[in-house]
Amino acid sequence: xxxxxxxxxxxxxxxxxxxxFFGPRPMLEAVRQVSFSLEQxxxxxxxxxxxxxxxxxxxxxxxxxxxxxxxxxxQGEDLLQLDDEAMRQRRRDVQLIFQDPYSSLNPRxxxxxxxxEPMDLMEIGTPEERRARVTxxxxxxxxxxxxxxxxxxxxxxxxxxxxxxxxxxxxNPKLLVCDEPVSALxxxxxAQILNLLARLKAELGLSYLFISHDLGVVRHVCxxxxxxxxxxxxxxxxxxxxFDAPQHPYTQALLSxxxxxxxxxxxxxxxxxKISGDPPSPINPPKGCAFxxxxxxxxDVCRKVQPVLxxxxxxxxxxxxxx
Amino acid sequence: xxxxxxxxxxxxxFNTRYGPVTALDSVxxxxxxxxxxGVVGESGxxxxxxxxxxxxLIPSPPGKxxxxxxxxxxxxxxxxxxxxxxxxxxxxxxxxxxxxMTSLNPVFTVGDQIxxxxxxxxxxxxxxxxxxxxxxxxxxxxxxPDRRARDYPHQLSGGMRQRVMIAMAVSCRPRxxxxxxxxxxxxxxxxxxxxxxxNEIQRDFGAAIILITxxxxxxxxxxxxxxxxxxxxxxxxxxxxxxLDLPQHPYTRGLISxxxxxxxxxxxxxxxxxxxxxLHMLGAGCAFxxxxxxxxPRCDSEKPLLQAHGHHPVACHAVAEGRI
Amino acid sequence: MTEAxxxxxxxxxxxxxxxxxxxxPAVAGVIMLTGIVLxxxxxxxxxxxxxxxxxxxxxxxxxxxxxxPLGTDYLGRDIFAGLVAGGGPxxxxxxxxxxxxxxxxxxxxxxxxFYGGWVDNxxxxxxEFFQVLPTLLFAMVLVTLFSPTLFTIAMAIGVVSWPxxxxxxxxxxxxxxELEYVTAARAIGARNRRIIWTVILPNAAPPxxxxxxxTIGVAILFEAGLSFLGLGDPNTMSWGLMIGSNRxxxxxxxxxxxxxxxAIFLTVFSVSLIGxxxxxxxxxxxxxx
Ligand SMILES: Nc1ncnc2c1ncn2[C@@H]1O[C@H](COP(=O)(O)OP(=O)(O)OP(=O)(O)O)[C@@H](O)[C@H]1O
Ligand SMILES: Nc1ncnc2c1ncn2[C@@H]1O[C@H](COP(=O)(O)OP(=O)(O)OP(=O)(O)O)[C@@H](O)[C@H]1O
Ligand code: SF4
Ligand SMILES: [Mg+2]
Ligand SMILES: [Mg+2]
Numbered sequence: 008x009x010x011x012x013x014x015x016x017x018x019x020x021x022x023x024x025x026x027x028f029f030g031p032r033p034m035l036e037a038v039r040q041v042s043f044s045l046e047q048x049x050x051x052x053x054x055x056x057x058x059x060x061x062x063x064x065x066x067x068x069x070x071x072x073x074x075x076x077x078x079x080x081x082q083g084e085d086l087l088q089l090d091d092e093a094m095r096q097r098r099r100d101v102q103l104i105f106q107d108p109y110s111s112l113n114p115r116x117x118x119x120x121x122x123x124e125p126m127d128l129m130e131i132g133t134p135e136e137r138r139a140r141v142t143x144x145x146x147x148x149x150x151x152x153x154x155x156x157x158x159x160x161x162x163x164x165x166x167x168x169x170x171x172x173x174x175x176x177x178x179n180p181k182l183l184v185c186d187e188p189v190s191a192l193x194x195x196x197x198a199q200i201l202n203l204l205a206r207l208k209a210e211l212g213l214s215y216l217f218i219s220h221d222l223g224v225v226r227h228v229c230x231x232x233x234x235x236x237x238x239x240x241x242x243x244x245x246x247x248x249x250f251d252a253p254q255h256p257y258t259q260a261l262l263s264x265x266x267x268x269x270x271x272x273x274x275x276x277x278x279x280x281k282i283s284g285d286p287p288s289p290i291n292p293p294k295g296c297a298f299x300x301x302x303x304x305x306x307d308v309c310r311k312v313q314p315v316l317x318x319x320x321x322x323x324x325x326x327x328x329x330x
Numbered sequence: 331x332x333x334x335x336x337x338x339x340x341x342x343x344f345n346t347r348y349g350p351v352t353a354l355d356s357v358x359x360x361x362x363x364x365x366x367x368g369v370v371g372e373s374g375x376x377x378x379x380x381x382x383x384x385x386x387l388i389p390s391p392p393g394k395x396x397x398x399x400x401x402x403x404x405x406x407x408x409x410x411x412x413x414x415x416x417x418x419x420x421x422x423x424x425x426x427x428x429x430x431m432t433s434l435n436p437v438f439t440v441g442d443q444i445x446x447x448x449x450x451x452x453x454x455x456x457x458x459x460x461x462x463x464x465x466x467x468x469x470x471x472x473x474x475p476d477r478r479a480r481d482y483p484h485q486l487s488g489g490m491r492q493r494v495m496i497a498m499a500v501s502c503r504p505r506x507x508x509x510x511x512x513x514x515x516x517x518x519x520x521x522x523x524x525x526x527x528x529n530e531i532q533r534d535f536g537a538a539i540i541l542i543t544x545x546x547x548x549x550x551x552x553x554x555x556x557x558x559x560x561x562x563x564x565x566x567x568x569x570x571x572x573x574l575d576l577p578q579h580p581y582t583r584g585l586i587s588x589x590x591x592x593x594x595x596x597x598x599x600x601x602x603x604x605x606x607x608x609l610h611m612l613g614a615g616c617a618f619x620x621x622x623x624x625x626x627p628r629c630d631s632e633k634p635l636l637q638a639h640g641h642h643p644v645a646c647h648a649v650a651e652g653r654i
Numbered sequence: 655m656t657e658a659x660x661x662x663x664x665x666x667x668x669x670x671x672x673x674x675x676x677x678x679p680a681v682a683g684v685i686m687l688t689g690i691v692l693x694x695x696x697x698x699x700x701x702x703x704x705x706x707x708x709x710x711x712x713x714x715x716x717x718x719x720x721x722x723p724l725g726t727d728y729l730g731r732d733i734f735a736g737l738v739a740g741g742g743p744x745x746x747x748x749x750x751x752x753x754x755x756x757x758x759x760x761x762x763x764x765x766x767x768f769y770g771g772w773v774d775n776x777x778x779x780x781x782e783f784f785q786v787l788p789t790l791l792f793a794m795v796l797v798t799l800f801s802p803t804l805f806t807i808a809m810a811i812g813v814v815s816w817p818x819x820x821x822x823x824x825x826x827x828x829x830x831x832e833l834e835y836v837t838a839a840r841a842i843g844a845r846n847r848r849i850i851w852t853v854i855l856p857n858a859a860p861p862x863x864x865x866x867x868x869t870i871g872v873a874i875l876f877e878a879g880l881s882f883l884g885l886g887d888p889n890t891m892s893w894g895l896m897i898g899s900n901r902x903x904x905x906x907x908x909x910x911x912x913x914x915x916x917a918i919f920l921t922v923f924s925v926s927l928i929g930x931x932x933x934x935x936x937x938x939x940x941x942x943x
Binding site for chain 2: 056
């Protein structure tokens with residue numbers, strides 16, 4: 008297996024508005040030294056609470072958000088070092104699907120043009136070939152060619168997500184970043200899209216960087232899972248290890264909080280791990296473990312020393328008291 | 331004995347540019363004190379409209395209650411005057427909305443807003459109402475409630491805002507509490523906290539809760555009974571265990587089997603093909619017929635009615651005829 | 655109308671057109687404006703009467719002599735001839751000024767909104783500078799510095815009124831630039847220029863079209879104001895000029911100022927009815943589900 012993507016110490020900072028007229032600009036560190044790698048043909052899931060930096064990590068990886076530091080080795084080449092034109096050319100290999108099927112398609116363009124646009128921009132093929140490819144992609148994602156000339160608002164949410172997927176596939180990318188691709192869809196429609204993504208992965212050998220807050224979805228789609236908390240990866244493991252033997256207390260809390268059909272009120276289900284409160288502010292992250300304030304296992308050392316990712320079995324966990 | 335809240339054959343219509351459409355048709359639901367009724371269904375199936383009908387908050391025009399009854403302890407709310415409804419709202423029944431930010435007033439502190447809600451229905455002094463508000467904030471698990479009571483909504487996190495909404499909703503100990511997707515905007519860990527809170531509150535003073543959600547997992551954890559809605563109708567209703575373990579309607583079966591489960595990683599999910607038909611295109615038959623694997627000619631010509639079958643009522647010709 | 659031709663291809667625009675057609679005041683505005691435009695076209699190209707020629711006794715009241723249905727002015731010139739001949743220049747100044755306003759305002763606003771940072775800072779300081787100038791005074795200075803022709807008047811109006819359009823455009827662009835379909839365009843490798851022109855601006859168009867319509871009305875009033883102050887182009891008949899030259903005798907004869915005033919009022923009124931109609935038609939909140 009070849010490594011497609013190798014991210015090292017990726018860091019992203021956002022400058023916030025000045026405090027007062029002459030005050031300093033506080034920095035928000037949305038992604039703090041995140042490292043992960045992704046093999047060709049596999050799917051890496053990123054889960055975590057809202058604001059934990061999932062989207063920012065993914066966007067910085069494909070340079071849609073500027074990184075403050077780190078390396079993104081894509082097929083042996085550091086994307087962060089490319090000049091603008093070289094990066095523009097690279098975009099054919101890294102594509103993106105958004106969460107919101109309503110806001111990610113230009114409402115004033117016909118869907119055939121939306122799907123064809125990447126080929127126009129990259130100057131791939133003749134006009135005839137481009138048109139044929141659009142029709143082929145439409146079939147591939149389960150849309151009808153007679154819908155080619157419609158506008159986005161004439162489609163349902165699930166169909167729009169199929170259009171985004173078709174657009175992302177136009178240039179034969181190697182990596183597809185999916186940012187909550189099914190969160191805005193009803194479960195029945197969600198299943199259609201998840202099956203489509205699974206089929207494309209198998210047929211086209213795509214690799215996914217797959218962001219979701221739905222653990223069931225991640226378990227279904229991903230081969231490996233990274234759990235983020237306040238801009239850091241706190242646990243990273245192959246799928247089954249993560250779901251069957253979560254090591255980090257936050258992962259455990261997340262798993263026990265996710266609603267599941269197996270837990271019945273009638274059977275007197277009571278949640279085993281309860282955590283209270285909200286995550287701390289990313290503007291002044293705590294010195295020690297970011298989860299310490301909410302963690303049932305926290306000790307003094309947790310508040311003082313920041314844990315780093317250490318291997319435990321197949322997993323890598325950043326916790327002083329894992330397991 | 332009839333239930334605390336009983337909705338009978340409710341029909342709600344909307345005037346749209348396609349002409350009048352029926353958003354709710356023959357909806358019958360009931361919920362008892364101390365019980366949680368879960369209402370599930372795809373977006374647009376009429377869950378919120380059902381809740382708003384109970385509260386007397388259907389936007390009218392374009393909407394109107396065109397038939398049926400909503401009885402709260404025997405009193406028909408569809409016949410009640412607006413003054414009577416105002417007295418009941420907040421006191422006897424209360425509602426929690428999906429987006430707490432838009433349902434709180436941004437220019438008042440949360441303490442003042444809860445106190446205001448208390449004073450609307452109880453004869454207490456402003457000071458007493460504010461003290462009650464602080465106690466309520468404490469009750470719903472907000473840390474340092476006396477300080478937080480002086481905060482404005484935007485100073486609170488989403489989870490805290492939803493707690494404030496709950497505090498406001500339960501300030502007069504309503505007998506019916508309707509929660510319309512109360513956790514959709516929240517993280518799972520915070521959602522778990524809100525669910526636990528709703529359960530505690532129910533235990534404390536025996537409110538009947540209607541929990542609207544599109545998440546079968548949430549239903550499983552929270553509900554005693556379930557109603558599944560599709561295109562403005564209840565298509566299956568029963569005890570949570572019965573409906574979740576032995577779903578009968580093809581739609582409910584599909585809905586349950588297309589959820590990627592936490593416990594196992596299967597290869598392909600069952601999917602329900604197609605999409606929900608828009609309300610103005612509903613025909614004479616079953617609204618689910620186009621997506622259904624058990625469709626028969628009768629399904630296209632005759633609307634299936636909710637009929638007891640096996641453990642619980644279901645509206646499907648195939649089930650009624652014993653084909654599934 | 656230019657709006658109507660833009661509607662034909664685009665389906666979201668066609669939806670707006672459908673909404674617009676159901677708006678009775680707006681349709682009335684279109685009919686009124688069409689009537690005014692046709693009348694001025696007819697006046698410019700077919701009506702024989704010379705608006706400068708002294709044809710009758712001064713201050714002949716309207717409705718007395720059938721040849722001069724609207725009466726004559728202080729020199730004895732035909733007011734009806736003045737109205738139909740002056741309509742063309744008036745409307746042309748209005749449209750040209752609005753076009754200049756839009757070109758300057760939209761380009762600067764789009765650059766400021768899209769690039770942000772120092773570009774935005776610089777452009778916004780310039781905008782503020784123009785915005786705090788008293789517009790009428792500034793336009794007067796411009797018109798007196800250069801000779802008052804229709805073109806310089808339109809320029810002057812355009813130069814003083816673009817800041818509002820620039821701010822509106824900037825706000826729209828800043829809003830739309832955050833939307834996902836713009837990120838989507840970047841993700842497929844589109845360059846900035848393409849993103850601004852083919853993605854952002856078409857989506858920012860509705861409020862800008864509305865504002866352009868309203869700017870036409872404002873520009874017509876502005877031209878009338880300048881003419882009223884005696885700063886109009888004395889060689890071109892316009893409604894403003896008619897009011898300006900007759901204003902001294904308003905107590906002796908009401909009609910020489912009233913009829914051009916009415917014409918201006920009707921034009922501006924119909925244009926703002928259309929503007930409001932477009933606003934409603936583009937405003938998705940008013941569309942039913
Ligand atoms: N453009 C920005 N400017 C300032 N702060 C930002 C910006 N974008 C994101 N942030 C902050 O960075 C942090 C990480 O945000 P991010 O969107 O990556 O989270 P996420 O995990 O994707 O959350 P969600 O589940 O809500 O999508 C948050 O605290 C967010 O407020
Ligand atoms: N003001 C309105 N005018 C016309 N139709 C309406 C209006 N409000 C709701 N409807 C229609 O009534 C139906 C039921 O809507 P409702 O809001 O109850 O759905 P829901 O089940 O709560 O969906 P969601 O999960 O998206 O909240 C929808 O098809 C909707 O289009
Ligand atoms: S009634 Fe017919 S169409 Fe409807 S769900 Fe049952 S079998 Fe399917
Ligand atoms: Mg995100
Ligand atoms: Mg709803």
